[in-house]
Amino acid sequence: MLALTTPFAFCIDRWVTGSEKDTTLPQKDPQIRTRMREMERNLKNEKPRTLQIKVRPTPQPDEEKETWKGVEEVDRKYNDWGFKLPKVALKWSADTRFGRERFNGLSPTLVNKIQSIHDIPERMHGELEEDMVMGFLDDFTTLEEATTAGRLYIVDLSFLRAVPTVSNPILLLYLNDANDILPIAIQMSDKELNVHTPNDNVFSWNSAKLRYHQAELIWKIVGLKSCAHEVMAEVSRGTKKHLSPRHPVRQILNDFLQHAEQAETDFEGLFLSSTSEISSILPDLQTRRSIRKLARTSFDFERNSYKATMVSCGVTDTNLEYPYMDDGVLLWGAFEAYSKNVVSQYYQKPADLTGDFEINNWIATLRRSIKGLPYLRDYTVDPLVFVITNVMWTCSAWHTAWRGDLYPSLAYVLWSPLSVKPLPLTMLKHEYTRDTLASLIPSPREAKLQVQLVMAMASRYCELEPLMKEGRVFGDERAQAHHDKFVAELRKIEELIQLKNNEREPDAVYTCMLPSAIRTSLCV
Numbered sequence: 001m002l003a004l005t006t007p008f009a010f011c012i013d014r015w016v017t018g019s020e021k022d023t024t025l026p027q028k029d030p031q032i033r034t035r036m037r038e039m040e041r042n043l044k045n046e047k048p049r050t051l052q053i054k055v056r057p058t059p060q061p062d063e064e065k066e067t068w069k070g071v072e073e074v075d076r077k078y079n080d081w082g083f084k085l086p087k088v089a090l091k092w093s094a095d096t097r098f099g100r101e102r103f104n105g106l107s108p109t110l111v112n113k114i115q116s117i118h119d120i121p122e123r124m125h126g127e128l129e130e131d132m133v134m135g136f137l138d139d140f141t142t143l144e145e146a147t148t149a150g151r152l153y154i155v156d157l158s159f160l161r162a163v164p165t166v167s168n169p170i171l172l173l174y175l176n177d178a179n180d181i182l183p184i185a186i187q188m189s190d191k192e193l194n195v196h197t198p199n200d201n202v203f204s205w206n207s208a209k210l211r212y213h214q215a216e217l218i219w220k221i222v223g224l225k226s227c228a229h230e231v232m233a234e235v236s237r238g239t240k241k242h243l244s245p246r247h248p249v250r251q252i253l254n255d256f257l258q259h260a261e262q263a264e265t266d267f268e269g270l271f272l273s274s275t276s277e278i279s280s281i282l283p284d285l286q287t288r289r290s291i292r293k294l295a296r297t298s299f300d301f302e303r304n305s306y307k308a309t310m311v312s313c314g315v316t317d318t319n320l321e322y323p324y325m326d327d328g329v330l331l332w333g334a335f336e337a338y339s340k341n342v343v344s345q346y347y348q349k350p351a352d353l354t355g356d357f358e359i360n361n362w363i364a365t366l367r368r369s370i371k372g373l374p375y376l377r378d379y380t381v382d383p384l385v386f387v388i389t390n391v392m393w394t395c396s397a398w399h400t401a402w403r404g405d406l407y408p409s410l411a412y413v414l415w416s417p418l419s420v421k422p423l424p425l426t427m428l429k430h431e432y433t434r435d436t437l438a439s440l441i442p443s444p445r446e447a448k449l450q451v452q453l454v455m456a457m458a459s460r461y462c463e464l465e466p467l468m469k470e471g472r473v474f475g476d477e478r479a480q481a482h483h484d485k486f487v488a489e490l491r492k493i494e495e496l497i498q499l500k501n502n503e504r505e506p507d508a509v510y511t512c513m514l515p516s517a518i519r520t521s522l523c524v
Helices: 032-044 072-081 095-101 143-148 158-162 202-242 248-257 260-271 285-298 306-312 323-346 350-354 357-369 382-403 406-410 434-440 444-462 477-503
Strands: 111-113 152-156 170-175 181-187
Touching: 032 202, 072 444, 095 181, 095 202, 143 152, 158 285, 181 202, 202 248, 202 260, 202 285, 202 357, 202 382, 202 434, 248 323, 248 382, 306 323, 306 382, 323 382, 323 477, 357 382, 382 444, 406 444
Parallel strands: none
Antiparallel strands: 111 152, 152 170, 170 181
16 A cells, blocks of 8 residues: 655646635635635626616607796696606795705715805805895895805806806805705806896796706706716726625625616717707707716816815804705715725735735726825824725715606706706896796606606616625625624614604705615716
8 A cells, every 4th residue: 555655735726716706805715816806707707788777758749839828837747747856846946945956966075165255256146235235134234244154155157168168157155043955146147237136027037046046057967977977987997897796895896886887878979979869958969978087077086075065165163054064974984984894904014005915906097097196104094094985975965866766856847847948148137037937847748758768767876786785795795794784883873864764844855865875876
């Protein structure tokens, strides 16, 4: 019988491969060759994305040339079409509702607190007389007094003058003694001298708010939302290219980025294509593409983050109670704690971060195309934690703030028209009548198509996976424990927001920040 007196070594890696659900950094992976092959295989097997949302216009023959006889007819038409009347229809002209909308959804990214009276652009300040806003400043007698007291806010969309075919409005807001944000002045463009205020006749003021809302809406959809889709799709492609399925950062972001590239394709097909079924209810194609280009040029990953937005708009130092801000703080904190717990587990010393070639290649690639993305530093994990947190926030809570309440906020043409008819630049405020308002909004056929679009988008959103999802995310039990703790924290936040909603006024109840309502990935 032959006896072996020395051990015989053979490469077990040739037969036993690691699972993609393992969780490890590349420099600590004993099966690095298998890891590299997995990445190559996944990239080769990537399937092309296809358009998932189709809007099928169903106009009746008699609708093609139909016009509104008055704004009162809008609600009756919704009933005739069999559409549920959005709740905003009850108070679409209320200044309190208009003001609150500026601090919900994507709007807070546009608001800034006025620190000096000179922050009001000259084109508006030069035309705005003090008596035009008297009666709307509580006990203050001048705009300068209200500014000194920290009560004035501004949304300045004058940068849209780079796209000559759209309005570039300026909106002035006032925080009153009752802690309500109210609009007090609107100027629609640098070519239009009128400054509309609540002291104008009701048709002039409501028309100005409607036109402003449309200009802001198109910027948010074709500009900000389109830009978010494009940026997150780049993050998704970079993640799959540079981070192994075994990498802890890849495993954190898997669910959040799973539909990012498809969402970009869907958006292009619906909003930026010449063959889209909804082109007739949007500004012309060249205008849409110019707006998207402007948004991408001005986008900054850090400056456009939730945390930076809340600081820049100045609402963190007031008694304002706006759910997007108040509830969002809780969610951002949960995202940040989750990502920091996981990252700190794997990067315990500087060499762990500098030696991770996958994460360094990932950040370097993203920085080449995404402005404002921070450098990694070997002495702290904070920049990496911020990148992960901001990606999670953008793909889930930020997206849900706009998408989750889509039908009530976007399906009513007297509140959120995707297009408005132009008015003569020389038209004076006293010339606005009831017919002016009706002539501005989309035709009945266009309004019906807008509702069908919103319904199709809302149904697609419901198919996405919820944020508060149980299940396996990491192969490493220690990392999985951090995920389980994150889900438990989301449940606590859910209960807290529910309690806050029970105490809020009916109009202020906000469900979009409920973790159970949030989905984990982008879609159109």
